[in-house]
Amino acid sequence: MPELPEVQTVVSGIQPIVGSTITDVTVNFPKLRKPLQKDLASELSGAKIISITRRAKFIVIKTHVDLIIHLGMSGKLTLQELNYQPIKHDHVIFHLADKLLVYNDPRRFGMVSWHTCTTDLLAHYGIEPLSKAFNAEYLKNYTHKKTTPIKNLIMDQRCVVGVGNIYVCEALFHAHIKPDLPAHSLSKEQCKQLVTCIKQVLDQAIQQGGTTLKDYRTASDTMGYFQQRLYVYGREGQPCLKCTTPIINLKLSGRSTFYCPECQSL
Known part of the structure; x- marks a missing residue:
């Protein structure tokens, strides 16, 4: 999608x-x-x-x-x-x-x-991940007392919009955070790092034209190129590009969740 x-x-x-x-x-x-x-x-x-x-x-x-x-x-x-x-x-x-x-x-x-007005139609959606409002303080406050895995929380559109499975896997990898870590256990520094990585991953993907997965095409009917830069997503069993440890595919809420058990050991 x-x-x-x-x-x-x-x-x-x-x-x-x-x-x-x-x-x-x-x-x-x-x-x-x-x-x-x-x-x-x-x-x-x-x-x-x-x-x-x-x-x-x-x-x-x-x-x-x-x-x-x-x-x-x-x-x-x-x-x-x-x-x-x-x-x-x-x-x-x-x-x-x-x-x-x-x-x-x-x-x-x-x-x-x-x-005639989109306010009510889109009112239940969370904040935009590339906005200034999405910051460490916001994420730390949102994760307070939430025991859901951090990966699932980031994919919840009520928290922050548009960070799908591919991008959250990549962002968690770069932030060195294990996907099934309970959201409330993240420190303020981890929240800051994760927010930074989410913004960087999304910015890079936009610059590269999106992903090449499935049927996606740009407005000019060409394929995206971000898949060439994926570090963990879809790389189960392949060596981590940073430490060579095999990438693991963990199922969270029925979704494939790719991570490096060494780089994301916390």
Whole structure:
């Protein structure tokens, strides 16, 4: 599933259409995670794109209303030329004066919908990991009395958004923290180190264009490259790139959790 870096990469890739007007909307398949609004085309036809931002893993295209897009498991949002010929699973096409914005989703787990206000829709999500608000003090306070493994807590969208399985495994490795360590047991210094590593891992992933896992594509329909820099994720049994100890795959809440038993011994 695309996580924060992948979504941010897409948001950055479609910035050129800010200021454009949506002239028409073609709906080829009316049901994704839930049925598309029947007035999706009529509401957005003629709408001027004011801004494109990200909140958690949602793409927010602001017009006179907010167009919210979630990529689900396999969705991709790409810019295409006007002579583009639609392919299978191109479910929604937004027509602009000189481009097409195409939403393609083979598994149809994504979401495309418009809202007059996104505040209530996204109110239950936690803070952004790349914001100043996500700091050691915040994490230390949030982990207070929480016995859940630190890896699970970081993946909880109520704590902090968008840090998926790949990125939390990598961040915990660089912070030298064992994934199943009870969250409340982290020291203030460990919280500081983990926050720093999460920000660094996410920043690096954004710079590299996201991951190459599964079906992810950038807005220009190219694959990401962050997988080339993974230290632990997906490397079970392979030697640690820092100490050569074999990487272990630990199951936490049913999710594969990769770590080095030597570098992350605390």
